[in-house]
Amino acid sequence: MAKIVTDVVCPFCGTLCDDLEVALDDSGEKILEVYNACAIGATKFLHSQAEDRLTRPRMKQEDGSWKDVTYDEAVEYTAKMLVDAKKPLMYGWSSTSCSAQSIGSELGEEVGACMDNTATVCHGSTLIAVQDVGVPSATLGEIANRADRVVFWGCNPAHAHPRHMSRYSIFPRGFFTGKGSKSRKMVVVDPRKTDTAKMADIHLQLEQGRDYELLSAIRIAIRGEKLPETVAGIPAKTIKEVADTLKSGRFSVIFFGMGVTHSLGKNHNIDIAIAVTRDLNDYTKAAIIPMRGHYNVTGSGQVWGWQFGYPFCLDLSRGFPRYNPGDSSSNDLLIRDEVDAVFTLGSDPGAHFPVGSVKKIAQLPSVCIDPHITPTSAVSKLHVPVAFVGVEVGGCAYRMDNVPIETRKVVEPPEGMLTDEEFLAKVLDRVKKIKGVA
Amino acid sequence: MAKITLTATKTPELRLEAENISPDIFAGKSVAEIAQLHVFVGKESQKLGDYFEVAGESGSTAANTTIVINGDVSRVKYIGMKMTDGEVIINGDADMYVGAWMSGGKITANGSVDAFSGLGMTGGELTVKGNAGNYLGAAYRGDWRGMQGGIIRVSGNAGSDIGTFMRGGTIIIGGNVDVHVGTHMEGGTIIVKGDAKSRVGGQMVKGEIYVFGDIEVMMPGFQYRKDVDIEVDGTEGSFALYEGDIGERHGKKKGETIYGQLYMKY
Ligand code: SF4
Numbered sequence: 003m004a005k006i007v008t009d010v011v012c013p014f015c016g017t018l019c020d021d022l023e024v025a026l027d028d029s030g031e032k033i034l035e036v037y038n039a040c041a042i043g044a045t046k047f048l049h050s051q052a053e054d055r056l057t058r059p060r061m062k063q064e065d066g067s068w069k070d071v072t073y074d075e076a077v078e079y080t081a082k083m084l085v086d087a088k089k090p091l092m093y094g095w096s097s098t099s100c101s102a103q104s105i106g107s108e109l110g111e112e113v114g115a116c117m118d119n120t121a122t123v124c125h126g127s128t129l130i131a132v133q134d135v136g137v138p139s140a141t142l143g144e145i146a147n148r149a150d151r152v153v154f155w156g157c158n159p160a161h162a163h164p165r166h167m168s169r170y171s172i173f174p175r176g177f178f179t180g181k182g183s184k185s186r187k188m189v190v191v192d193p194r195k196t197d198t199a200k201m202a203d204i205h206l207q208l209e210q211g212r213d214y215e216l217l218s219a220i221r222i223a224i225r226g227e228k229l230p231e232t233v234a235g236i237p238a239k240t241i242k243e244v245a246d247t248l249k250s251g252r253f254s255v256i257f258f259g260m261g262v263t264h265s266l267g268k269n270h271n272i273d274i275a276i277a278v279t280r281d282l283n284d285y286t287k288a289a290i291i292p293m294r295g296h297y298n299v300t301g302s303g304q305v306w307g308w309q310f311g312y313p314f315c316l317d318l319s320r321g322f323p324r325y326n327p328g329d330s331s332s333n334d335l336l337i338r339d340e341v342d343a344v345f346t347l348g349s350d351p352g353a354h355f356p357v358g359s360v361k362k363i364a365q366l367p368s369v370c371i372d373p374h375i376t377p378t379s380a381v382s383k384l385h386v387p388v389a390f391v392g393v394e395v396g397g398c399a400y401r402m403d404n405v406p407i408e409t410r411k412v413v414e415p416p417e418g419m420l421t422d423e424e425f426l427a428k429v430l431d432r433v434k435k436i437k438g439v440a
Numbered sequence: 441m442a443k444i445t446l447t448a449t450k451t452p453e454l455r456l457e458a459e460n461i462s463p464d465i466f467a468g469k470s471v472a473e474i475a476q477l478h479v480f481v482g483k484e485s486q487k488l489g490d491y492f493e494v495a496g497e498s499g500s501t502a503a504n505t506t507i508v509i510n511g512d513v514s515r516v517k518y519i520g521m522k523m524t525d526g527e528v529i530i531n532g533d534a535d536m537y538v539g540a541w542m543s544g545g546k547i548t549a550n551g552s553v554d555a556f557s558g559l560g561m562t563g564g565e566l567t568v569k570g571n572a573g574n575y576l577g578a579a580y581r582g583d584w585r586g587m588q589g590g591i592i593r594v595s596g597n598a599g600s601d602i603g604t605f606m607r608g609g610t611i612i613i614g615g616n617v618d619v620h621v622g623t624h625m626e627g628g629t630i631i632v633k634g635d636a637k638s639r640v641g642g643q644m645v646k647g648e649i650y651v652f653g654d655i656e657v658m659m660p661g662f663q664y665r666k667d668v669d670i671e672v673d674g675t676e677g678s679f680a681l682y683e684g685d686i687g688e689r690h691g692k693k694k695g696e697t698i699y700g701q702l703y704m705k706y
Contacts, residue, residue, distance in 0.1 A: 089454055089482025114483030133582040134605075134624075212657070214639055219660045221687030228686075233660045267639060270620055274643060277687075319483045320457075326581055328555055328574065329536055340455050342482070 005030055011409040012043040013097070013392025016294035016402035017163045017170075019043065024412050031413055040164035047393055047412070049374070056375065056387040057416045068385075073420055073428070076369075076386045080345065081432035083367045084113040087343035089319050093332050094349035094371075096120040096296030099397025099409070102422040103298075103305040106347065109430045112437070114319045116341060118332040119302040120295070120349045121314040126327055127263045128292045129303060129313045131272035138279050140255065140289035141403045142169075147176035148287075151251030153189045155275065156213065156261020157293045160197035166293070171257065172201075178252070187247055191216070192261060204244060208234040211266040217274040220245050224281045249285045259293040294402035296349065297392070301400035336362040344368040344382075347422060348391075352377030371425060388422050389415035397423075441506050441527070442499035444474065446492040448511030454481050455535060456491060459518040463505040463526025463545060466498045474498065491516075502526040502545065509534075520547045523564070536573070539566040542590070555599065561609065563590040574599035574618070577611045587611065587628060603630050606647065612673055622649050625700060631673055644685045644700030652677075652705045661685035662702055672703070679703040 010022040023037040024047060033051050036044040059076035060068040071079075084090050092115040095103050110117040121129060131137075145152075152171050159166040167173055172183050179185040190202035191213070199205045208216050212234030219233040223245035229238040248254045256279055262271040275290060282288035294300050303313030310316055312325035315332075328334060332351070335341045336359040344363045352360050353376060363381050370382035379385040389395050394415035400406050415421070420428075434440030444466055457480040466474055475489025488494070492511075499505035502525040513519065514533040521537055525545045530538070533551035540559040552570030558577040572594045577587035578601055586605035593612045600618035603611050607627040616634035623639070625647040635653035642659050650672050662684035669678050683699035690697050 087482070088484050130581060134584075212638075214642060215657065215660055218642060218685065218687050222661055225687065228663065230660050267619060270623060270639070270642065273623075277643065281687075320480060321483075326556070338455065339453075342454060 004028075004034055007410070007412050009410070010412055011392060011399070011407055012039055012046070013297045013390070013399065013409055014043045014046045015163050015297055016300060017166050018297055018399060018401040018407050019165050019169060020407055026413065033413060042164065046390075050390045050393045050413075055373070055416070056385070057419055059384065059386040062383050071384075073386075073425070076384060077425070077428045077432050079384050080369045080386075080429045081436060083343050083369060084109070084115065084345065084429070085433055085436050087113070087341070087367070089341045090115045090343040090345060091332060091335055091341040092117045092345045092347075093351055094119065094347040095302040096299035097348035097391065098298065098422045099391050099395075099399060100298070100301045100305050100406070101397055102391070102426060103302050104309070105423055105426040105430060107306060107309050109426055109433065110316070111318050112430065112433050112439075114321065115345075116330055116332075116335055117306070117316040117318060118330070119306075119314050120299050120354075121303060122327070122331050122333070123264070123354055124260055124295050124299070125263055125292045126314050126331070127269035128272045130269040130327060131276060134269070135273055135276050137276055138283060138289055139291060139403070141405055142171075142291075142401065144289075145255050145291070146170045146174045146179070148178050148253040149255045150179060150186050151189070151248050151254035152186055153191065153248070153254070153256040154198055154202075155191045155256055155258040156263070156265065157257060157259025158192070158196040158198045158261075159257070159293065160201070162259065162295070163293055171255070187251070189244060189247065204240075204247065206236055206240065206244065208236055213262050213265065213271045214267045214274055216241070217271065217278055220248075220278050221274070221281055224249060224278070224285075248282055248288070251286055254282055254286060254288040256288075256290040257293050258290070260295075263292070291403055298399035300402055300404060301398065301406070304400050304404070333359050342366060345371075346378050346382065347371040347426075350376045350378045352379075352381050371422065386425060387419070388425055389419050391422060395421045395423075441504050442497045443506045443508060444471075444494065444496045444498050446494055446507065446509045448491065448509070448513055448516075449493050450491050451512060452481055452491060452515050456481060456516045457518055458488065458516050459521045460488060461507065461509070461516075461519045461528070462521065462523040463499075463502040463507060463528065464523055466507060467502045467505045467526070468500055469498055471495065471497070499526070520545075523547070533570065539564070542566065552596065558587060558592045560585060560587065561590050561592070562588045565590060566592045568592075568594040568596070571596035571615070572598040572602075572613075574601050575604065576602040577606060577609070578602065578604035597634065603628065606630070616653070622647065622700075625649070641684055641700055641702050643688045645688055645690060646698055646700055648701045648703065650679070650703045650705070655704065659685060661687045667706075668703070670703075678706045680706065
């Protein structure tokens with residue numbers, strides 16, 4: 003009889019589904035199956051069981067081959083690298099728990115690091131816009147129960163957040179949305195005909211890179227002012243229709259993704275989308291929510307927010323927090339030769355950064371903390387595998403709507419493996435000893 | 441006017457943070473004292489004298505102190521930051537934040553400057569003979585006050601996001617500019633003698649923008665009002681006046697709604 007663990011939280015994407023069920027074998031050590039999860043979520047659980055999984059740290063040798071080292075040796079190398087560097091970059095922090103992020107902050111402060119999370123290449127621009135103009139938001143629970151006008155702007159949940167529409171935004175029958183998708187009007191804004199766009203009541207297939215102009219046009223339409231014949235390739239009539247649809251709803255929500263946060267204009271696109279949301283609140287209730295990617299990138303912004311006052315792109319080198327994306331952002335730091343060591347935990351810049359940045363990581367002293375073998379671990383000097391957060395150790399994570407959820411431990415990690423938190427604590431301890439402060 | 445000459449002797453390995461290079465800080469100090477001032481490389485505090493040869497004499501106040509910088513300072517940040525008076529002459533390219541938050545005095549960069557120069561500036565003159573980077577005269581992150589006074593004159597091109605949240609003062613660009621000019625502008629004047637890309641005056645509330653060349657894509661929120669013959673920075677010409685950004689909130693004066701004004705040269 004397989005043992006079923008219920009109410010498991012999925013540590014993959016920002017939807018943070020909390021209704022998973024995991025079947026274990028009789029010993030309770032092996033995951034047999036994952037129920038309720040989407041394909042990517044289930045794969046994450048099953049991946050932790052891979053036969054060829056690394057269980058010990060390894061150092062890159064002169065000839066490019068890897069040599070196994072102990073965790074103590076890994077701690078020593080990492081601590082020394084961080085203390086010796088004039089300006090180390092500590093990047094990642096999106097696929098780990100809030101308590102690990104918190105110890106990481108303490109470590110970053112101790113060594114005067116530049117700390118950045120994956121928002122720097124996804125929703126960082128959203129955070130800048132929120133800082134500029136504020137944000138009218140809501141929780142996904144409110145959306146499921148109330149939203150009858152749903153906009154997906156520059157995002158494709160059908161592929162990136164597969165259960166978002168079924169759990170929260172389109173299909174659920176909520177308290178005031180009893181007919182599920184029939185009680186909702188769905189608008190998708192995307193230059194491509196994505197699988198999400200195919201489901202929409204209205205698909206605005208705008209010209210690439212003209213989001214700012216189209217959002218501005220919607221504001222003009224909401225105010226009932228005169229519009230040019232077409233904006234961003236969309237006829238004025240259609241823009242008015244969308245504005246009327248949103249105004250006539252009882253609760254409108256705009257979900258947006260990297261199609262607008264990292265296309266032309268970046269933070270300005272979000273700034274004006276927030277302005278549209280604010281304008282709509284003159285007529286009805288409206289909210290806007292970013293489709294955050296990694297399951298705890300939101301938490302990393304929260305933790306740094308309350309510890310340092312800024313959610314990403316932190317420069318702690320001078321002993322006080324400074325923040326200015328464009329200057330203190332990972333890629334700018336790497337490309338402009340501003341950092342002299344790279345520490346990565348809980349994300350994979352090797353796969354997502356421009357090649358110029360990745361080359362810099364390869365040239366500098368570097369450590370990658372990750373349970374998987376990734377492009378980042380491949381270019382780093384030291385690779386430290388750790389336990390899977392949300393599978394082999396619990397910990398708090400923030401959903402994309404800023405709701406904190408405690409993830410669950412389902413199985414034990416392989417014998418003798420450290421968690422992120424344990425590894426960071428050991429490095430912090432060692433750093434304090436080297437600096438003579440403990 | 442007393443003159444201090446800084447000659448760069450060494451290229452910093454990372455970038456140098458040198459907010460002490462300012463007439464306000466140099467005034468009343470001897471050459472030896474100036475060489476002792478701190479500069480930062482990451483978390484390491486070093487001496488200005490480690491990177492520059494310091495010569496000449498400083499004045500008794502910022503007002504009568506001129507700083508001339510020779511050699512390569514393209515990796516030196518914060519030159520003239522927060523200066524209130526006096527003069528800085530940079531004979532080459534400089535890194536980010538040149539003249540950021542300056543309130544008086546004069547900076548002349550004979551080369552180019554990088555991003556965030558003239559950030560939140562409230563007075564004084566910043567002249568750039570080369571090009572300027574992004575966020576020229578803009579607001580610091582999260583601040584709603586961009587440039588509020590003074591004048592920035594760039595002979596070459598400028599990057600994106602110039603004059604974001606600008607509330608006063610004048611920015612004159614001799615060449616072309618990238619996207620987002622005067623976003624959220626609430627006052628002041630921006631003159632672009634070359635071409636602009638898209639998003640000129642987006643979410644603009646008040647103030648004036650003049651574009652002599654083309655705007656690749658006009659914001660939908662600007663409406664044509666009339667033609668006017670005016671003189672702009674010494675050039676007389678006919679301009680088409682547009683008002684906007686219609687989608688944004690706008691105040692009223694004597695019952696009339698005030699809009700941002702965008703002039704396009706014929
Ligand atoms: S939608 Fe996201 S959180 Fe939910 S099961 Fe799939 S990957 Fe996991």
